[in-house]
Amino acid sequence: MFSNINKPQAFTTQGLEIGALVIATIANPRENPWAEGKDRPALICATHGDWIVVEGFTTQACRLNGDPREPVPDWQELGFTEESFIWGRCVAIPAYNVTRSLGWATPELASKVIEVAGLPDSDAIALLVASYSNAKRGPHGTK
Numbered sequence: 619m620f621s622n623i624n625k626p627q628a629f630t631t632q633g634l635e636i637g638a639l640v641i642a643t644i645a646n647p648r649e650n651p652w653a654e655g656k657d658r659p660a661l662i663c664a665t666h667g668d669w670i671v672v673e674g675f676t677t678q679a680c681r682l683n684g685d686p687r688e689p690v691p692d693w694q695e696l697g698f699t700e701e702s703f704i705w706g707r708c709v710a711i712p713a714y715n716v717t718r719s720l721g722w723a724t725p726e727l728a729s730k731v732i733e734v735a736g737l738p739d740s741d742a743i744a745l746l747v748a749s750y751s752n753a754k755r756g757p758h759g760t761k
Contacts, residue, residue, distance in 0.1 A: 637748030638662045639720040664741040673731045674705040688734045691726040704734050722752035
């Protein structure tokens with residue numbers, strides 16, 4: 619399912635923490651099977667070796683079938699430039715697809731992602747704990 623052809627040999631998830639908001643290259647094959655991916659904001663929900671599990675965000679309020687997406691709570695506080703919505707499903711991507719850090723998820727965002735994406739209990743607990751731990755850093759770094 620995933621190709622390691624272009625994977626840098628020394629890259630790992632080191633430094634990519636659960637609860638981090640990042641820009642990552644993510645494909646959306648459910649809505650576009652030919653997608654090569656595009657850079658979009660995402661929340662790191664879990665890490666597994668050289669792979670991370672992320673929930674992506676979009677400016678599209680509805681899926682292609684017309685179903686509405688859940689809005690990102692406090693999107694302006696998080697530094698998003700326009701109203702954004704939660705994809706509603708997590709995807710695994712290679713860690714090297716992360717291009718930069720945006721800051722940290724708030725407990726409100728973590729809770730909404732857990733609710734919408736249906737994370738496994740262990741990942742949900744880790745994300746919620748990380749969001750409360752990082753709350754003192756503020757959404758854009760250290761306070």
